Amino acid sequence: MKLISRLGIAVVLIHGLISPNTYAQSQLNYTTSWIGNSFGFGDGKWMQQDIQAISVGADGTVYTNAPWDESGSEIAAYRAGDKLAVAGSTHGWGAAGGDAVAVNHTYLYAAMSIGNESNALVGADYPPANLTWYGITRRTLANLAVGAPFSGGIANSANATKNSFVPVETVTTGIDASIRGLAATDSELYVADTYGNRIVVYDAQSMQPLRSWSVNSPGRIAIDTDATLWIITGVLSGNLSILHYAADGSALGGPLPLPAGTVPADLTVTPAGQLLVADNGPSQQILVFNKGADGQRQAGTAIGTRNGIFHAVRGVPGDVRFNGITGIGVDPAGNLYVAQNGEGPRAPGSASVGQGAVLESYVYGSRVLNWRLYGLTFVDSAAFDPATPASVYTGSKRFTLDYSQPVGHEWTYAGFTLDRFDYPDDPTFHQPRGVRGEPMVRRFGGQLFLYTLDPGAHYLNVYRFDAAHGEIAIPSGLFAQNPLPGTWPAGQPSFGEWLWRDGNGNGVVDASEITGNPSTGSTVGNGFWWVDEPGNVWLATPLSGIREMPLQGFDTAGNPIYTYASAKMFAMPAPFTRLARLVYFASTDTMYLSGFTSAIPWDPTHWKEAGPVLARYDNWSSGTPTQAYAISLPWNTQSNPQTTTVGVAVAGNYIFIAELYTARVDVYDARSGAAVGYMTPGASVGNTSGWVDVYLGISAVQRDNGEYVVLLEDDARAKILMYRWTP
Structure with missing residues (x-):
């Protein structure tokens, strides 16, 4: 000693x-x-990480819903750029949020699910063994945390939402039977039973079922000024269309004509009677349909920049540069509200939580921004650009920092680096959670590169940048300690580690570009990746020592070159x-x-x-x-x-x-x-x-x-x- x-x-x-x-x-x-968040929680507030649906109240309050928020803000209320309330009782003990929400002048109706925690929860509050309820929770607008009970209401007897849930579908646990659309008047509640292929109408006061009719996997619902309904259909098949119905379920004409490539994500009707359709296809706009003299809908001028955030300069956020619209609404005063999550509505059967939430309000006529809220990071860390500590990357975002600003105001959202349209084969979208995750930012000869880890450090993704793609990180390479589960990518080995380099520069993981290293087998599994300043890739294996893969230069596409043959081992x-x-x-x-x-x-x-x-x-x-x-x-x-x-x-x-x-x-x-x-x-x-x-x-x-x-x-x-x- x-x-x-x-x-x-x-x-x-x-x-x-x-x-x-x-x-x-x-x-x-x-x-x-x-x-990355509009609130720091010093005042108890935070902007939720994902928004799957919104409903706008008469006073401009925006009500949100999502299946998951890490701290329980699945259902929340926002107004004038402030957070007003968290509904609660949608997180844990079998409860989760959902994919739809609606309000009238008295109540909030929100989709949610209730399970039994692998049969650990028993009793009248929970579904029988191996089953899950998908249905509607009803709350009062006066106090979202308090349920509004009704005869036949069930669940949640342990908290303030007792007897305020109605199950719409009871399914085997593991099946996604989420309610994908809701709309309400003061007298009736319209429910899209997506899994059951029907619209169910409930009395808004008693919550007793009134009628139903068949619709092919319905989703979002909008009530027109004449009390008719516009409904997105084909949600489970992905063959989406918008159909028009009378309130009694009678079909009114054929599908709404949509531009080629449109992916309808939500719809709403303005007080003046315009039908708005959020397009989560390449346009990333809000389509406007005016009512003609003959009563038919005619396309008007779309709202938002064509291609949204992916318009030049690509990846740069800004006013009406939308990115993955999940919800739209207009209040009686003429304000437009747009919710986005960098992805769009959750795919049926997926556990996606989006790529970060943005909630905006604009003056409908002028498109002038009223306010904007951010909840941009989840399972996401951050790293500095070696060229300057004023530029910070997360897995899918870039922020600039002004250290002279007050606490919580140092940051500005500067870039979104994922491009799901030009690069759908980005390994990010095929790895667990579907988020880029943990970044390492490196510069070689002044050229910028982004290396990212999935949350468990199983995979190291490599990205390059160029001027033509703005803020977008171009998929360049991938190191995998073991085969990815599932069928993607074609050509990956069935055993052992492997790497990919985008030799032709198209951002697609081609089978011919994959190199396997089966000799290491499972010995590298659960290791930890690191990239040093010159670009050499290190792997700390749990038990087999440390490997260095020196950077071998760059190919004609600008991708870093690594080979197993050049690797060095250290005990x-x-x-x-x-x-x-x-x-x-x-x-x-x-x-x-x-x-x-x-x-x-x-x-x-x-x-x-x-x-x-x-x-x-x-x-x-x-x-x-x-x-x-x-x-x-x-x-x-x-x-x-x-x-x-x-x-x-x-x-x-x-x-x-x-x-x-x-x-x-x-x-x-x-x-x-x-x-x-x-x-x-x-x-x-x-x-x-x-x-x-x-x-x-x-x-x-x-x-x-x-x-x-x-x-x-x-x-x-x-x-x-x-x-x-x-x-």
């Missing part, structure tokens, strides 16, 4: 481990801020028995590793953790690396909450460690390994954050003025947590 001193802090070095228990850590002096160094994270700096040949040791071995309960030990190695590539130190990180699996680590970032002279359950970032001196202090969320974000739920959930940079900026995933409330600290 020996005593060393760094920065005036005494630490004890015992058997190569610097133990945090030998000193008292102190809280640092820092500022807490955030990126797992002491004291580790299993590796979990890797950070390498080629400029100094310094390697940081974290993981598990024989003293605290890995166990599958903590499969996502970064481990209890972090070590630094100098002269890593020399063949005889030197361990500078090994730090015993915070780790207590018996405490409540548990204390474990999940993320590692290194910038300048400091190491930043994200804890998983405790909303805490521990800071160490990178030169000595000595603990410096810690940071936790401040009052501006409600003194709280969600778990860091991904492998690469933290990043850091040192600005020219000496300030350190640390970014942390906070999917609980659809934002990136930002710490600003000057040592």
Whole structure:
């Protein structure tokens, strides 16, 4: 045992481990801020991460619904750029939100589902074993958290929504029978029973069924000024059309003529009688249909920029540059409301939560913006552009930062980098969750590249940029530790790891561009990817050591070239028995590793953790690396909450460690390994954050003025947590 001193802090070095228990850590002096959400939660508000449907009240209040919001805001209310309420009781204990919502002057009616948590929940509040209810929850507009009971209403006896749910379909658990359309007057509620191929009409007061008629998998419903109905049909088949019905179910003419390529996502009728149709096809516009003298609908001038956010400059957000419209509505005062999630309505059977929510209001006639709200990130971390700490990328967004602005106002939404129309074969869309996830931003010779990890770090995606595509990240390559589940892509090996490089530059994963590496089998599974400054790709395998795949240059399409043949292997160094994270700096040949040791071995309960030990190695590539130190990180699996680590970032002279359950970032001196202090969320974000739920959930940079900026995933409330600290 020996005593060393760094920065005036005494630490004890015992058997190569610097133990945090030998000193008292102190809280640092820092500022807490955030990126990507219109609210920071300091006032208890947050913009939800996804909106699947909206309904607009007479006073301009916008009511939303989605199957999932991480903190329970599936059903919420917004007005004049502010958040008014969260309905609640749609999250956990078998309950989830849904894909439709409607209001009249008294009630909110929202689609939701109720399950039984794999048969763990029993009784009258829950469906029988192996079944799920899909139906409607009714709430009062005066208090969304309170159910409006009715005779025959069931469920939720444990909370304030007792007896206020009506099941429309009872199906085997796993079947998606979500209600996809609702519309209400003060006397009647129209329900699109999509799974049951029918429209069901309920009495809006008693909630007793009045009548029904057959419609092919109906979706969104709009009530016209003459009390007739416009209904999107063919939702389950994808062969969408818009049909016109009388309130009694009588068909009125043929399908509404739509421009070629239109994908109707929602529809509404203005007070003046114009029919509006949200097009989630390539146009990304709101189509306008006027009523002619003969009563027939005639196409008018569409609302919004043609191609929306994908119009030049592509990927740049702006007024009426729509991106994945999920809901539209117009209030009696003539204001237009548009909800978007960067994707469009959830596909039947999918668990998609969109690519970030945007809720906007415009003056209908002039298209002048009234207000806009953002909830842009989910299961998404952030990383800095090496060229400037004022530009930050998440998996599918870019933000610019002005550090002179007040807390929560430093960020501006600058770019959407996913293009589902030009690049539908982007690996993002075929990987679990369908989100790009965790970014690493690199520049080689000034050229910008984006590398992203899925939440579990199984896949490393590679993207390039060019001037013609604006903010869009062009699919360039993919490293897979194992075959992707399912049939995509054609040509992937059935066993072992593989990589893809877009040799012809078309952004399509062609079978001829795939290279397998079956010799490694499953030995690389559950490893962690890292890309260093020169572009070399590192993989910390759990048990088989560390692999470097040096950048071999660029092909004619501008894609980075990597080969298995050029790979270099390094043995797992002491004291580790299993590796979990890797950070390498080629400029100094310094390697940081974290993981598990024989003293605290890995166990599958903590499969996502970064481990209890972090070590630094100098002269890593020399063949005889030197361990500078090994730090015993915070780790207590018996405490409540548990204390474990999940993320590692290194910038300048400091190491930043994200804890998983405790909303805490521990800071160490990178030169000595000595603990410096810690940071936790401040009052501006409600003194709280969600778990860091991904492998690469933290990043850091040192600005020219000496300030350190640390970014942390906070999917609980659809934002990136930002710490600003000057040592």
